Amino acid sequence: MKYKSLVSCCSLMAGIVGITLSPASAGVRIGNLSRSYADSYNQVNALRMGTVAGDSAAPRAGQATGAGVTTGIDATGAVIDLPVRVANEDLAKKLALGQRVGNVDINTLEKCRRVYPDGEMAWDTPTAGRGSGGAQTCVAVVEMRAVSSEGDGNYVVLARANVAAGDSMKCNIEDFPEYSYTKNVETITFPADRAPTMDDVVAVMNQEQKQNAGLKIAAGALIGAVGGNIAGKAERGSDSLFGTGKDKMKTTAVGALSGAAVMAGNSYAGKVGGDVILSTGVNAAAGGMIGNMMASGNSVLRIEECEINGVKQSCLWGTYVKTKEFTIGENNVDSAFYNINTHESVVCMGKDRTNCKGARLHNVRLKADEGRTIEDLQKDDFQAIKGHHELQFKFDKTKAKVDQGGSDGDNIYAEIATATEEDGMPLRAMVAGVRDKTFGMSGDDWAKWRGNNPKAKVWGRDYNGDAYELEGDASLENFEPLYVDAEDGGLVDISNKARLKGTLTGAGVGGALGGFVGYQGAQNDINERWLSATREYKDSLTSVYCVSGSRYMGKYNDELDMPLLIVDEE
Secondary structure, three states: OOOOOOOOOOOHHHHHHOOOOOHHHOOEEEOOEEEOOOOOOHHHHHHHHOOHHHHHOOOOOOOOOOOOEEEEEOOOOOEEEEEEEEOOHHHHHHHHOOOOEOOEOHHHHHHHHHHOOOOOEEEEOOOEOOOOOOOOEEEEEEEEEEEOOOOOOOEEEEEEEEEEOOOEEEOOHHHOOHHHOOHHHHHOEEOOOOOOOHHHHHHHHHHHHHOOHHHHHHHHHHHHHHHHHHHOOOOOOOOOOOOOOHHHHHHHHHHHHHHHHHHHHHHHOHHHHHHHHHHHHHHHHHHHHHHHHHOOOOOEEOEEEEEEOOEEEEEEEEEEOOEEEEOOOOOOOOEEEEEOOOOOEEEEOOOOOOOEEEEOEEEEEEHHHOOOOHHHHHHOOOHHHHOOHHHOEEEEOOOOEEEEOOOEOOEOEEEEEEEEEEOOOOEEEEEEOOOOOOOOOOHHHHHHHHHHOOOOOEEEEOOOOEEEOOOOOOOHHHEEEOEEOOOOOOOOOOOOHHHHHHHHHHHHHHHHHHHHHHHHHHHHHHHHHHHHHHHHHHHHHOOEEEEEOOEEEEEOOOEEEOOOOOOOOO
16 A cells, blocks of 8 residues: 555554654654655645635645546537536536536436536545545545534534445545645544554553663562561661661562562563563462461470671570479468469469469479479470369469369460579570571471480570570589560561461462462453443544535445446547
């Protein structure tokens, strides 16, 4: 098609993106994509209006104008009206005299007029359709018009073409000769050449996804870095939210890379893939936070980095307690009980287990199984106690009384056979060489470790976690580890290992749900955009239309078919 080099194919893509016009691209706007190739049509317009400029102008050969004559002088010298305008004045004179030129006479012109009784017909050169540029024939002068932006029901003319009877053309700006464009073509945006497809919408939204990719990636890296720094483990002796320690800088770097990766994926993976990646990442982070806040479960041992003789190691933090023998039946203590759930002890001053209060006892052995330590019993989850109702006691704190049989909710007490009690203030201490597990070490893990390392040394610990020698024989029997509970820390505490499983579970569930939601959301966005673009396309077709004279011929992109002219043969 000869105009393809001048007029771009009107794609939805350009229409939806709404590219900002530059002065160099001002001109005919098709689907918001502009090209400047329209000459002024003032001369042609003047010819149509019969102004002085039109009378003296020399129109281009074959252009759709009002040039020509509509009257002639017959043999008697009388002026007669020709049925249609005739572009060739010599031909018009001969026809007015009643002459027949080839197959054309006044009767032919009359038949031409009746092709479209309410249309604008002429005997002129076709400028559009298959017969464009051919010999003069019966043509319909077709105008492309646009509804006036004033909303007053008026219209503006955009272009004109001559279409031969029996021929056809498309009501599309590309099918009109360029020299027939009026200045009005620069004031409107033409509809696209076809209805938008889903692929068009996806292509446009993919392009939109890439916009400002650099800023998005930088923002993602910054946000990820801040989050990573907050989540990182604080330096020993520091409780600041932010820090510059090795662990915090490591998580800062990981967070920055993760944030940048998520935003890069969002920018370059297209609409669907990008939304899935972003939604997965955001929802995984949100799910992880919720999982962290809602985490519950068993406590884990507090294992921190320590420094012993200048060497950094992994240490279990706890307390060292000097003890002395605790004898039941002396010091007015008639009985003692141990809570197998909370590891707390109770001593009673009355023979009927009354006047009871809490106490700090160590090295406890229970009457239920005096041959084993608490740690040994804990390995079996105290089944020796839980499986026998008569070995279970409950403590009524309001009455300061212990009763035999059953339990108080989840608190089960068992009677103590032997124990030791504190002799002086507890000291901060730690045991070196205890390595943490992925989800933290439990009390059972500690019992196994202690059984395998009975000679492990207990060190004193200062506030920063640096070791010093304890006086005397500091044995593991008098070392009590510190635990981290899920309830410890702030509302969100990523470094709390007791919450780690809940954090990861929440992140997994959030990410999976987020990915699904992101996919569904992207599809919904595409569908909504396609529906909107289709609606806009259909609405735009009604604002530009084609007519001949007062006859409406079709809306934009419609095919215009001209009726045949039946010419008498000699």
